[in-house]
Amino acid sequence: MNVKITRDECVSCGTCVDVCPEFFELSEEDTLNQVLEQYRNDGRLDEGTVPPELEACVTEAADLCPVQVILVA
Numbered sequence: 001m002n003v004k005i006t007r008d009e010c011v012s013c014g015t016c017v018d019v020c021p022e023f024f025e026l027s028e029e030d031t032l033n034q035v036l037e038q039y040r041n042d043g044r045l046d047e048g049t050v051p052p053e054l055e056a057c058v059t060e061a062a063d064l065c066p067v068q069v070i071l072v073a
C-alpha cells in the first residue's frame, strides 16, 4: 500500500500521529504531517510505502484526518 499526503493542506491537528505514530510525524520545520524517514519513497516527505503491519493504522489515520489529505492506494 502507498500513501500520499497533500501536505500544504494539512492543518497540523496531530490526529494521524496520535493514531499511527509508527508511520507519521509532524515536521519540526513546518509542523505538517510527513512520512517517517524509513518509509519514504525516494526521500519524499509526502509519499511512502506502507508495510503490511501498518496498513490498518495508516488507513485509520486517513479516515480520521479532518481535512482528508492522507490518500491511500
Ligand code: SF4
Binding pocket: 005, 009, 010, 011, 012, 013, 014, 015, 016, 017, 032, 033, 064, 065, 066, 067, 068, 069, 070
Ligand atoms: S490528521 Fe490530517 S490535518 Fe491532522 S496532522 Fe494529520 S494530515 Fe494533518
